[in-house]
Amino acid sequence: MDNNATKRQFYIGGIEDPWTGSQQDRDRVLSILRGFEGYDPLEALIPALHELQKEYGYIPEEAANIISQEWQIPATDLFGVVTFYADFRTEPRGRNMLWICEGAACYFMGGPQLGQAAQEKLKIEYGETTLDGEWTLRRADFCYGACHLAPLVDLNHTVFGPLSKDELGRLIDNPPKEPEGSHKL
Amino acid sequence: MTPQEWQQYRQQAAQAWRRVEDPQETIIWVSTDSGAYASGASHTLDAVRRFVAERGIRAHVRITASFGTTWLEPVVDIRRPGAPRVTYGHITADKVGGLLESVLLGNDARADMAYAAWSEQPYQGIQPLSATNWWRPQKRVLLARCGAIDPESLQDYVATGGYEAFEKALFQMTPDEVIAEVKASGLRGRGGAGFPSGIKWESARGERNTPKYIIVNCHEGEPNVFKDRRLMEGDPHQFIEGLLIAAYAVGAKTGYIYIGSEYPLAIQRTRLAVRKLYEVGLLGENILGTGMNFDVKVVPGAGAYISGEASAAIYGIQGQKGMPRTKPPRSAEAGLWGKPTVVNNTETMANVPHIINNGSDWYSTLGTEKSPGTSVFSLAGDIVNVGLTECEMGITMQDLLFISGGGMRGGKKYRAVLAGGISGGALPEHTLHLPNEFNALEAEGSTMGSGGYIIYDEDTCMVDLAWYCTRFNRSESCGKCVPCREGTASQLVMLDRIRQGTATERDLDRLVQSSNDIIAYSLCGLGQAAPIPTLSVLKHFREEFLEHVREKRCRAGVCRFEHARDGQRDGDSFVVTPANRRIPLVATGAR
Ligand SMILES: Cc1cc2nc3c(=O)[nH]c(=O)nc-3n(C[C@H](O)[C@H](O)[C@H](O)COP(=O)(O)O)c2cc1C
Ligand code: SF4
Ligand code: FES
Numbered sequence: 047m048d049n050n051a052t053k054r055q056f057y058i059g060g061i062e063d064p065w066t067g068s069q070q071d072r073d074r075v076l077s078i079l080r081g082f083e084g085y086d087p088l089e090a091l092i093p094a095l096h097e098l099q100k101e102y103g104y105i106p107e108e109a110a111n112i113i114s115q116e117w118q119i120p121a122t123d124l125f126g127v128v129t130f131y132a133d134f135r136t137e138p139r140g141r142n143m144l145w146i147c148e149g150a151a152c153y154f155m156g157g158p159q160l161g162q163a164a165q166e167k168l169k170i171e172y173g174e175t176t177l178d179g180e181w182t183l184r185r186a187d188f189c190y191g192a193c194h195l196a197p198l199v200d201l202n203h204t205v206f207g208p209l210s211k212d213e214l215g216r217l218i219d220n221p222p223k224e225p226e227g228s229h230k231l
Numbered sequence: 232m233t234p235q236e237w238q239q240y241r242q243q244a245a246q247a248w249r250r251v252e253d254p255q256e257t258i259i260w261v262s263t264d265s266g267a268y269a270s271g272a273s274h275t276l277d278a279v280r281r282f283v284a285e286r287g288i289r290a291h292v293r294i295t296a297s298f299g300t301t302w303l304e305p306v307v308d309i310r311r312p313g314a315p316r317v318t319y320g321h322i323t324a325d326k327v328g329g330l331l332e333s334v335l336l337g338n339d340a341r342a343d344m345a346y347a348a349w350s351e352q353p354y355q356g357i358q359p360l361s362a363t364n365w366w367r368p369q370k371r372v373l374l375a376r377c378g379a380i381d382p383e384s385l386q387d388y389v390a391t392g393g394y395e396a397f398e399k400a401l402f403q404m405t406p407d408e409v410i411a412e413v414k415a416s417g418l419r420g421r422g423g424a425g426f427p428s429g430i431k432w433e434s435a436r437g438e439r440n441t442p443k444y445i446i447v448n449c450h451e452g453e454p455n456v457f458k459d460r461r462l463m464e465g466d467p468h469q470f471i472e473g474l475l476i477a478a479y480a481v482g483a484k485t486g487y488i489y490i491g492s493e494y495p496l497a498i499q500r501t502r503l504a505v506r507k508l509y510e511v512g513l514l515g516e517n518i519l520g521t522g523m524n525f526d527v528k529v530v531p532g533a534g535a536y537i538s539g540e541a542s543a544a545i546y547g548i549q550g551q552k553g554m555p556r557t558k559p560p561r562s563a564e565a566g567l568w569g570k571p572t573v574v575n576n577t578e579t580m581a582n583v584p585h586i587i588n589n590g591s592d593w594y595s596t597l598g599t600e601k602s603p604g605t606s607v608f609s610l611a612g613d614i615v616n617v618g619l620t621e622c623e624m625g626i627t628m629q630d631l632l633f634i635s636g637g638g639m640r641g642g643k644k645y646r647a648v649l650a651g652g653i654s655g656g657a658l659p660e661h662t663l664h665l666p667n668e669f670n671a672l673e674a675e676g677s678t679m680g681s682g683g684y685i686i687y688d689e690d691t692c693m694v695d696l697a698w699y700c701t702r703f704n705r706s707e708s709c710g711k712c713v714p715c716r717e718g719t720a721s722q723l724v725m726l727d728r729i730r731q732g733t734a735t736e737r738d739l740d741r742l743v744q745s746s747n748d749i750i751a752y753s754l755c756g757l758g759q760a761a762p763i764p765t766l767s768v769l770k771h772f773r774e775e776f777l778e779h780v781r782e783k784r785c786r787a788g789v790c791r792f793e794h795a796r797d798g799q800r801d802g803d804s805f806v807v808t809p810a811n812r813r814i815p816l817v818a819t820g821a822r
Contacts, residue, residue, distance in 0.1 A: 088551070089530070130554075130709075133534035134533060150455045151617075154687060187454065192266045193612070198269070207269070
């Protein structure tokens, strides 16, 4: 388990992997699973993965293996599900999560320009995490249902829009703790 | 709950609702749905509550969801005793003090901040709602409660006639009569395909295999369609009542509500609604003493658009990869867990209580002969009134976009509407006389789809539009069949060459050819619809393509032609995006 830890450190720069593989972590997974007692394991799988990801920011491989054993779901099926759905990540996420909306309204109103500005500023591409573990950047192909604010971004579940490139730059420089004028979705 | 206890609950609800209708008390409504929250409605709500408490004002502060005016968010409505309800737009937290100060204490209705008054006549210089362009073409059935009730309150729903249709079905009609009524109404599915719902129910009812399931498809992963979202956030009990009626008609024991994970508030409010129904005994065992048992589970999706396809949704609920499968067997024969299953869209279900309450005759007076009823349209893009509007089927595109939608923003010229969202086609100006109903837009290469319309002005490049739609379909393709997976990828390359100015005219013919192949040989609706935007743009905006190819000119000024070199081609193995980044052509479905 220790050599795993080194591997993780390498891959996400300086930040600690929230999953350490300790007994405590394993117990936490088991307690998530216990929350679904009485459910068909298959029916509970996706909700359970959501909870796991809420806890760790991604789906740790060892945690997935625990689910596979406990619920008798073949690991191939389980990893198939994890990689099929866009919601589930297989790598730790950064402390800040920035989504750029490229829904069919935002795309044509400046979404890609915001995306490009963010990529250049953070020096990462869509789907990647900065080496210091601060930022994960993603492209939203869905729409936030708030097209009146196009083009918009979603920073840590808070929507900001309409934004210019400069405003986005300032937002990245100073990610607000409790932002005004917007709301946690 | 026995029927008697339920009637008592109904009376209590009516009693409580009197407070809302009571003209003795000032009522302040703050709209809280995802569109409003994005604009800062939670701060507005806090500010309203603080103002009322600090000034010791006797007022009743309520939450509602938006009644469709998303472009005005955050919206606050105020009704003072003896005055009509007035809707105010763009009331961010900093404006709350000024507004409430003058309206509640200064006796000034603030016509400058108001959108409309809910009255027949103008009120203090504020136009009546019925005179606004946005409202005039509308016929509100499904959205009638949105903006009026508190979406988190079962009492509000019951007090406004909620669950009367379910009672009527349960106590006065046989399941066959319910199905006959839905069939006679001509209700067609609102999820995109327009399949008659009564027929679907009938065939599931006829199946011997039990137990049977009903799924409400609330996945709605298509960009810029947010009508189901608002129906869930604004009036969740309405479609759940439809689900209960469907369960009674089909004889199902369990219902699933499958909601996309992009919709946290909709999931939250739907879960709350289901929990309250269990509390009062409208769900669970022996419902209202009739012996009917019915359970409902709310299941979240996980961010794959394709999981909205009916057979893929079934796999999604079963905790598997949400990939469509070949039919037959149809879901009505072998769906969820291999049992007969009805899959209906949220809006379809929301229609059902109205049909049972008012009868199929009433329903068929709405809309057109082939597409009865109303439809909720989501309007977005370069249009003034971004939001929802509910109109009768058959309303012309012109009325929908230029009256209810308020026309183009900033005085720009209209270029196209992407009707039916990403799976529909772009329609130019000369087709705006077409009616919005099922199978009416197909002749011009588009479709009504699920009623999500995105409007584009002259600054939009139609080649870019085709590229964008293809990219979406490419990245959302589940990868099961080659024509869809590889065909969209190669179209993306071709379209990108056109954007970059490295294409030849032969590429246009190739695009048409490959489009036809993808449509013909794809398994599910995604592949079958993926080339439609491209084909419609090629049909209606061909000269723009030719300008790109021949003159290396983009009239909208979007394409930069940085890679244009005469007689030379980009490599075929990757696509150059505007950011000049490589997208590898492998099936990842990555977002
Ligand atoms: C790619 C794809 C995505 C779909 N997404 C949805 C969706 O998000 N919501 C929905 O209700 N129907 C969706 N459908 C349509 C469903 O397959 C199905 O026709 C519908 O849920 C049936 O309900 P209805 O008869 O009430 O329309 C989708 C279809 C395809 C091919
Ligand atoms: S058409 Fe596309 S989305 Fe549909 S099953 Fe085939 S590959 Fe999957
Ligand atoms: S497209 Fe970005 S919010 Fe709708």
